[in-house]
Amino acid sequence: MYRGKPGRRPSAYLISKLRRHEALQRRCGPGTTAYSNALEQLRAGSMSTIAPPECAYIVSISYSGLGNRILAAASAFLYAVLTDRVLLVDPSNDMDDLFCEPFPGTTWLLPPGFPVANYTGFGVDTAESYGNMVRNKVVVESGGVADAASTAGRRLPLPAFAYVHLHNDATVEDNYFFCDGDQRLLRRVQWLAVRTDSYIVPGLFLVQAFQGELDRMFPERDAVFHHLGRYLFHPSNHVWGLVTRYYDAYLATAQQRVGIQVRVFGAQPNSPELLEQITSCTQKQKLLPELRLATGEPTPPPPPVPASRARSKAVLVTSLKSWYYEKLKSMYWEHAAATGEAVSVHQPSHEEYQRSGARSHEHKAWAEMYLLSLTDVLVTTGVSTFGYVAQGLAGVRPWVLYKSTNSSAVPDPPCGWDVSMEPCFHKPPSYDCRLKQWTADISKDVPYIQHCHDLTWGLKLV
Ligand code: GDP
Incomplete structure (x- = not known):
């Protein structure tokens, strides 16, 4: 009622996805048996060779200014919806005090006692980062299209936990996160913790496997954060x-x-x-x-x-x-x-x-x-x-x-x-996964992604 205009209407498909996602958060979230079992796997350092686990999780690390933290949580949420993961927000920096719980009947806050020590301090050198696992050949397939290596990759045991480093010093290998083949591998990792202070959503639109769902959820691509933001962030x-x-x-x-x-x-x-x-x-x-x-000339009479x-x-x-x-x-x-x-x-x-x-x-x-x-x-x-x-x-x-x-x-x-109300992704990847090569302009073939006016190398949805 405080808004002059009601805002854009979410698609019926987005609404149905949100309801399904809320059910997932309740089924697998903190306090459930599934959650305790998943924590047990994490503590035991289990390796997985099988299909994606029934309940998988993404922890969004909260750091930097509030705007950064909001955009990071919104990005992690969209990734969670696309990959059927439970979103858990790291409560640091007052993230537990600023918002209402968005998912009815459960919490989106990561409970105390997460067994990965010091995960909020992880950085580009952390051995558990996906980029470093690629570099150290802990995972086989990376940065590209499905090929013979990916068949091997699909059978390779994977750790229960990976850290996704998408801070602005992310390496090429960290940015393989935005590649289809790597997403196929990451599906089998039960726990992810992601560190970004940016709006990485335009990067998710570059992953082919996500495009069908994104098109159906967001027929108006310039309103992605508008819908995510109005759904997730309600002042306490x-x-x-x-x-x-x-x-x-x-x-x-x-x-x-x-x-x-x-x-x-x-x-x-x-x-x-x-x-x-x-x-x-x-x-x-x-x-x-x-x-x-005042011009020195006689003052004209004021308008009525x-x-x-x-x-x-x-x-x-x-x-x-x-x-x-x-x-x-x-x-x-x-x-x-x-x-x-x-x-x-x-x-x-x-x-x-x-x-x-x-x-x-x-x-x-x-x-x-x-x-x-x-x-x-x-x-x-x-x-x-x-x-x-x-x-x-x-x-x-x-x-x-x-x-x-x-x-x-x-x-x-x-x-x-501005060309749209969408936030700008300040540090987009510059590696074309499909062509397996560097590119100066990753968005050139995607008509609804443009460079930002306020930061020429940034990308935004329009
Ligand atoms: P960014 O750094 O401009 O991208 O925005 P962020 O919100 O991520 O970080 C800036 C932080 O500085 C905010 O979260 C506030 O803590 C503080 N800040 C900046 N501008 C203002 C302002 O106009 N009002 C208030 N109250 N705080 C501000």
Whole structure:
């Protein structure tokens, strides 16, 4: 009810897949006999030579900023649905405190006592990573199409656990994860733990074996995160209180809500150029009214103000710093809007620095992402997973502020309307599994995957 527009409709097939997946989570999830048996296999370090196990699991490691963690969990969930695995989310960094449980009658949180020691600290050198198993010939088939080696690969015993390293330093072998042959092998590994802070979903669309299901689940490919996000991520009671109290107090009565996300990194100084970019973008695109500035000529009479103050805009700024908000607020206080509209500017918090893992900081970050997603139009600083989550939940294609190549100049044009609301996959694989060769452009044959405007080597669904 807080959303102006209802959002895209999920396909009937997606809905039926979700119901089936919920049943799987209940049948195999924590607290069941199947779960205890699977843990036993893991503790015993069993090897499997047989067909895929009845209950298999993927643990999504939670690290980095909240936007990263949300995109990682959404990606792991889609992979879980595609491969009939139970999704278990590592509860680190407050992942156990920010969301409602998405699956009725069970938990998606990995219970304490997971027998793989220190799995949250695994990295590119970890011996159990799929990439290192390939390199060390623990698995035979890799990076390619089914061939004689794959027949051998199918018979080879496999460990009960593999770590999938898809962090941004992932090697070529780690990225074989996106190859059909390797997916066939991974099906037989009962436990996977995946480390990524990116939205790897466009990579899943490159796996041929997944394409049929993905087409049926998502006939509109530009709305994948929109559906996954709205299904999975519901603010917990405390965060929902932050969202609704703020919305009701500051945003509810405006005719239109404009969200402006200003991502500031570290000790970056306040940037008058970025402020100018924001005002020039919002005014050129008619998202916010121009100002009636004093010119020395006689002031024209103000446009008649509707008695009901019918035309008003509320601007929601989110940022770690308050400077941009202060400037925008003063602008619309000290000058009249050329259209006569009343423009109010609001910012819920300014935390100054990123403090991922600090509970009240995480609460505010999630509340602000969610509030942004309740706005009608969005302006974002590109390459930010914080903004990606907001735009996906909103179902809104954002206006992206182009990164300036020269920090003292305002880019021209200052912003562009993004090609879709999907998040960008920042570090896609550059190895073509089908051709078994490197490629500069893995997406060239896939019409619904394009390069991102905000990060040219990134990929996104459109
Ligand atoms: P990204 O780094 O821009 O991709 O976004 P992330 O959400 O992954 O990480 C940035 C983190 O910094 C957030 O999760 C917050 O902890 C903090 N942060 C950044 N911008 C804001 C903001 O506008 N408001 C709040 N409350 N926190 C922010």
